[in-house]
Amino acid sequence: MGTGFCNWVLPVILCCWVLFLSGVYSGDNLNGRKVRGVNLGGWLVVEGWIKPSLFDGIPNGDMLDGTQVQFKSVILQKYVSAENGGGQSLTVDRDIPSPWETFRFLLKQLWRVSETEFQFRSFGGQFLTCDAAGDSVSATAVSPSTKETFYVERNSNNRVHIKLESGAYLQATLANQLIADYPGTPGWDDNMATFDMIIVANNLHGDYQLANGYGHDKAKKVLTEHRNNFIKQEDFIFLYRHGINTVRIPVGWWIAQDPTPPPPFIGGSLAVLDNAFSWAQMYDIRCIIDLHAAPGSQNGMEHSSSRDGSIDWSTSPEYISQSLDVIDFLASRYANHPALLGIELLNEPSAFGVPLDALVSYYSKGYQIVRNYSSTTYVIICQRIGNADPLELYQANIGSSNIVVDLHYYNLFDIFFVNMSAGDNIEFIFKSRQTQLQALNKANGPLVFIGEWVNEWNVTSGSQMDYQEFGRAQLQVYDTASFGWAYWTxxxxxxxxxxxxxxxxxxxxxxxxxxxSQIPNRREISSAAFFAFHGSSSHLFFNCKCFK
Incomplete structure (x- = not known):
């Protein structure tokens, strides 16, 4: 009886001791260890390429928000065109499609109202509009309403009819105009009201597309099922058993307005994030909360919840203020939680759409907000994707303590990597990635975090041993980052x-x-190290993640 009692009591005492220690440690440390993390991508921020089946039940699923389309008159064999990118009446006069015929500008495209109702944005950003039956269609509306909403009827051969709310059908004319005056109801034979629809691109499959595609009730059911089952407590056990001490959790800006975020977004992600923190605490894992999707979109990609590919985050003070409110909400809620390690202020802002001065101002304000709640929580600032030097953030003097620069390393998404062999990829890791990390580690400034990387490349014939060697090279190099790394995903x-x-x-x-080694304490940048490194090869800084 005594032996059985000991066999039962000892594990309980040890378990309680572990939980006690977890409560004692503040969210600023990993007990001296570096981050060895994994991203929980595709969970609380949807990315269709991660789990395509989420979109399987959407009617007209190839016509989601952001889809690029072209229309060609079957009689005239001419493409519908917004001359000069918009600002005037449409014509049906182009033999070969050009950017003018694709209703987009910097990826501004189709807006979905329902499975049969759509609004179209021209190359210049204006919306197609038609006042009434008998009028011509122009690309002149600044914002969409009823007059900018068109019904699309579609057959199995991707032929379409387009009509107004009044029921009047659009037709091409022999004078190459597009007018809402077709008499009666057109058939699917060759007639002036029938067009071939060409899907140019259907690249965006994020939270906006899912929720707006299904509609609120169906989307809520799909997302609740996904959030409850994609990541579970057992996954944290798996991570713990394999030496992972941190999870980076992407969240969308609408989480701060849970449980009733603005349409079309679906509530419920906050409760799931709370669960993640509880599981992390149970298994001695720390959490980095990452604002992955910001209002207005900081990079135009699906993982930023972009509706149509536009990058509007930095163009509106309201979007930036709203993002800071999200950081305030997250910091106030989790700053004292023993599982919190850090808050990442923004994921992958685009160098092409987000000016550095606007980003630095936002990062500085976000840093102060986090510090209002915690003096020790790590504040993580992500490098801009595209042609941007990570040292621009070292130079910015955003914060004085526990600040981390997040770099994303992918041997993908650029022609530079296309023809590389397995050996070339591994050599690039040791020569370019390692060189950059060594320079940044020596700079007495922010810590370095490889917040996203993956054991994948453009090598199509790689063997298991090739992958093992590639992974080993990345782990060896990324282990030297002063803050650590996190695998995607x-x-x-x-x-x-x-x-x-x-x-x-x-x-x-x-x-x-x-x-x-332990995470060092770093405060100021060495100017000598900065200027010595600043002239390195542009490929050294490549970190863009652009899916599909």
Whole structure:
């Protein structure tokens, strides 16, 4: 009886002791360890490429918000065109499609109202509009309403009819105009009201597209099922058993207005984030909350919840203020939670759409907001994607303590990597990535975090051993980052992006790399190190993630 009592009591005492220690440690540390993390991507911020089946039930699923389309008259064999990108009446006179015929400008495209109602944005940003039956269609509306909403009837051969709310159908004329005056109801034979619709691109599959595509009730059901089952408590056990001490959790700006965010976004993600913190605490894992999707979109991609590919975040003080409110909400809610390690103020702002001065101002204000709630929580600032130098953030003097610069390393998404062999990719890791990390580590400024990387490349014939060597090279180099690293992502429909698959199938071997040193205390940048490194190759700074 005594032996059985000991066998039962000892584990309970140890468990209680672990929970006690977890409560004692503040959210600013990993007990001296560097971050060895995994991203929980595609969970609270939807990315269709991670789990395509989420979109399977949407009617007309190839006509989601942001889809690029062209229309060609079957009689005239001419394309509908917004001359000069918009600002005047449409014509039906182009033999070959050009950017004018695709209703977009910097990826501004189709807006979906329902499965049969759509609004179209021209190359110059204006919306197609038609006042009434008998009038011509022009690209002159600044914002859409009833007159800018068109009904699209579609057959199995991708032929379409387009009509107004009044029921009047658009037709091409022999004078190459587009007018809402077709008599009666057109058939699917060759007639002036029938057009071939060409889907040029259907690249955006984010929260906006999912929620607006399904409608609120169906979307709520789909997202509730997804959020409750994509990541579970068992996944944190898996991570703990494989030496992962941190999860980076992407969230969308609408989480701050949970449970009733503005349409079309669906509430419920906040309760799931609370669960993640509870599971993390149970298994001695820390959390980085990452504002992945900002209002107005900071990069035009689906993972920023963009509606149509526009990058409007920095163009409106309201969007930036709203983002700061989200940071305030997250910091106030989680700053004292023992599982919190850091808050990332913004994921992957675009160098092409977000000016550096606007970004630095936002980062500085976000840093102060977090400091209002915690003196020790790490504040993480992400490098701009595109042609941007990470040292621009070192130079900015955003904060004085526990600040981290997040770099994203992918040997993908650029022609530079297309023809590289397995050996070339590995050499690039050691020569370029390692050189950059060494320089940044020596700079007495923010810590360095490889917040996203993946064991995938453009090598189409890579063997398991090739992947193992590539993964080993990345782990060896990224382990030297002063703050640590996080793999993108835990689960993914594409197997080499799936951390769990890589571990279980022995394509990524964590145990063969050595975890080194503690997170250093870093405050100021060395100007000598800055200028010595500033002239390095542009490929050294490449970190863009652009899916599909």
């Amino acid at each position: 835990l689960k993914n429909d594409r197997k080499h992006w799936d951390f769990e698959w890589n571990i279980n199938k022995n394509y990524l071997q964590l145990e063969q790399t050595k975890v080194t």
